Amino acid sequence: MSTLTETKSLVGAFTPEAFAAHLASLPPGLPAWWLERKRAAYARFAALPLPGRTDEAWRFSNVGGLTLDGFAFPAAATAVPFAPIGIKKSAKLVFANGRLFSREVLAADLVARGVIVDTLQNALLRHEALVKEHLLAQPPKFGPGKFSALHEAFLADGAFVFVPKGVELGHPVGLFHYALGADAAVFPHSLVIADDNAKVTIVEYFGSTVDTEAQFAAGANDLYAGHGAQLTYIGKQDWSHRALSFQSNSTVVRRDARVQSLNLHLGARQARHESLSQLQAPGAFSEMLALTVARETQEFDQRTLQIHQAPNTKSDLLYKNALLDQAKTIFSGLIVVDADAQKTDAYQSNRNLMLSEEAEANSLPGLEIQANDVRCTHGATSSRIDPEQEFYLQSRGIDKTTADELLTFGFFEEVLNRLADDDLHAALRTLIQTKFTK
Amino acid sequence: MPSLVIQDLHVAIGEKEIVKGLSLTIKSGEVHAIMGPNGTGKSTLSKAIAGHPDYTITAGDVLLDGTSILAQEADERARAGLFLAFQYPSEIPGVSIANFLRAAVQARMAEGEELDATAYYKRLYAKMDMLKIDRKFTSRSVNEGFSGGEKKRCEILQMAMLEPKFALMDETDSGLDIDALRIVSEGVNTLRGPDLGVLMITHYQRLLNYIVPDYVHVMWDGRIVKSGDKSLALELEAKGYDWVKKELALA
Secondary structure, eight states, X not given: OHHHHHHHHHHTTOOHXXXXXXXXXXXXXXXXXXXXXXXXXXXXXXXXXXXXXXXXXXXXXOGGGOOOTTOBOOOOOXXXXXXXXXXXXXXXXXXXXXXXXXXXXXXXXXXXXXXXXXXXXXXXXXXXXXXXXXXXXXXXXXXXXXXXXXXXXXXXXXXXXXXXXXXXXXXXXXXXEEEOSTTBEEOOEEEEEEOTTOEEEEEEEEEESSTTSEEEEEEEEEEEEOTTOEEEEEEEEEXXXXXXXXXXXXXXXXXXXXXXXXXXXXXXXXEEEEEEEEEOSTTOEEEEEEEEXXXXXXXXXXXXXXXXXXXXXXXXXXXXXXXXXXXXXXXXXXXXXXXXXTTOEEEEEEEEEEOSTTOEEEEEEEEEEOOSSOEEEEEEEEEEOOHHHHHHHHTTTOOHHHHHHHHHHHHHHHHHTTOSOHHHHHHHHHHHHHHXXX | OOEEEEEEEEEEETTEEEEEEEXXXXXXXXXXXXXXXXXXXXXXXXXXXXXXXXXXXEEEEXXXXXXXXXXXXXXHHHHTTEEEEOSSOOOEEEEEHHHHHHHHHHHTSOTTOOOOHHHHHHHHXXXXXXXXXXXXXXXXXXXXXXXXXXXXXXXXXXXXXXXXXXXXXXXXXXXXXXXXHHHHHHHHHHHOSTTOEEEEEESOSHHHHHSOOSEEEEEETTXXXXXXXXXXXXXXXXXXXXXXXXXXXXX
């Protein structure tokens, strides 16, 4: 009896029966290795304990809020809201409850040049080798990976983007993941491969149709930038305010490639976001940016790793959080420099703007350096609104609330200014604004 | 006629009294200059009237058009028609001048009223041209990395856009070279008129060559000790502040 209780608490709604039903729901013809990996992932998930208070990888997290019970596998959606990011796109995929809901296809000339924007299921059938090489290829590095294993086990479909050598997309590719219905559990995934000297921008959105429904998301993405490629990734997490969200992102940067990622964290009741950058060859550069608006009792738990595996690589991380009400944030970041990664240039900064006395920001910046000729700096700050700046704005007739909002936007602007695309910059600013006026 | 009346004002920072019973009436259209040595309470006076939370008014009153403003927050006072041109304007990283001024203009509009963006920019550019401010400045962060002269011109730009009834100008001439002083003064002189009252705070007579005041007051140890017309400023320039000190000692 006690064994049964224990088993239940380890898997919650994600029972062996639910997993069997999930496997049965997959289309025929998927590669055997993939199904095997899913089975292995489920076994790992089921065996791993839930994170506990003493787990270093979950330090400061509200582990009591990590529940797996009560979630369901919703039916296909019949309608989803219009995509809320008002920018021109090269192509678009919209997923609802893990199934493709609608798409806007690529222009014929891009298809002719070999660009692929398709579902992961189709890619597993048609581009098996590419998928096998990159899909969830990096082992978990933020603890034992119970939720990553859950993601892999239940991942049904997601996005696959491939930009061949030397091809540049003029407009971003839009990837949208919606969760619909109370207690819905979703497992979004995007796999993006920018081959050598390719250039692409991805705008990914995670959202719920109703802001008050309890939901569960365990998502992941894989970004790969080949030699000299330029990959820009914008992720916006705006799940329901009662959702529990896990997202694990992995970025591989090859020789002279440049990846810029900006994650915007707005939704969910408790959200953990893991971001791994591996700089694998000389000249690789990863710029890791994040903006969080944490309000009410939201918890945002951000864990990052910048791993320098080759000489002359560069990483630059800037995570900014604005905290209101009783919100809580955690930033835990580690720069790892391998022994032969000389001339590494790594920067890591977490800045918190405290807009409430009751909010709580935790920072755990860290370095692990094996090489001896490197430049690594890291730091974390927490500050309040500067009363002199506030008075200056008020002395111009701007009320205190609006003044604080302007100052918070000013605080975020340093991150948004890193975006080369002005339209994207403006669209993101508008999105953050909606969060403030809610 | 609109008026700004300061009645027997006492201002303290913490426990320390800085302004010790100052009375002054400024009518619309008038330019008053307050002169005095450093540490005499000039800046404290202007910040207290503008509503800075660090300054406590322990006695007296300030009336704008007959209504006391002391219970109002700084932003309410500003919307009622008061403007403070800062001696040291704050730098606001990430907030562009265009967005900042837009918010300030919007704050003066009725609830639900939409700002006409085209008209706003047209007006903004006209004022910038007047003050010889490069239009590119609109996208720059407020005062961030500005030279002393640029900051002061930006203050006058805000004043021009917000059209206050009364402006308190705190050491507007400090940190300005002659060219910048001329541009800033021309700006103020353009705004001068029957609908604006000005209280200029300055340490030096130099500014008053460019913005000629109707009245000059000498402030000493938290009070006005001498008032006159513009000739008082010249006398002060010739004889120095020691002259006032001696007169005070005799009295």
